[in-house]
Amino acid sequence: MKLHIRQPLFFLAFVCLFLGLMLSACPAKGPAAPAPVPAPIPASPATPAPTAISLEARNLSFDRTSILVPAGAAVTIEFSNLDAGVGHNFAVYTDTTASQSFFVGEIIIGPATTTYLFTTPAEPGTYFFRCDTHPATMNGQFIVQ
Numbered sequence: 001m002k003l004h005i006r007q008p009l010f011f012l013a014f015v016c017l018f019l020g021l022m023l024s025a026c027p028a029k030g031p032a033a034p035a036p037v038p039a040p041i042p043a044s045p046a047t048p049a050p051t052a053i054s055l056e057a058r059n060l061s062f063d064r065t066s067i068l069v070p071a072g073a074a075v076t077i078e079f080s081n082l083d084a085g086v087g088h089n090f091a092v093y094t095d096t097t098a099s100q101s102f103f104v105g106e107i108i109i110g111p112a113t114t115t116y117l118f119t120t121p122a123e124p125g126t127y128f129f130r131c132d133t134h135p136a137t138m139n140g141q142f143i144v145q
């Protein structure tokens, strides 16, 4: 009985030892594979972080009447609507007629916040921003320079 148990164990130990020796004694054929080199992180093109502008809507008015931004730049409007149950948004038009929109943000019902991301006009000038639900009272100059 003892032999029957020991022999398989001995055989197994031998096989393990043999395989171990084979693996350690035999170097891989050919030149050793080079260690994987992590891909270089590409130098990030000069992408500046978007210009962040905070804008608040409270008591049916914006907290600012003019917004100054660089031309052709990514901007974020961090918009807070503090009017409970009232929908406001932020939209940019080419002029006060608001006939041609440049960016129209989604209307959010307060109290809520959202971030609008867009690229400002490439052409410097004085544009017009407003809240589309209260255009007569919530508006201002969107100055691109």
Ligand SMILES: [Cu+2]
Pocket: 057, 060, 087, 088, 089, 131, 132, 133, 134, 138
């Ligand atoms: Cu509004």
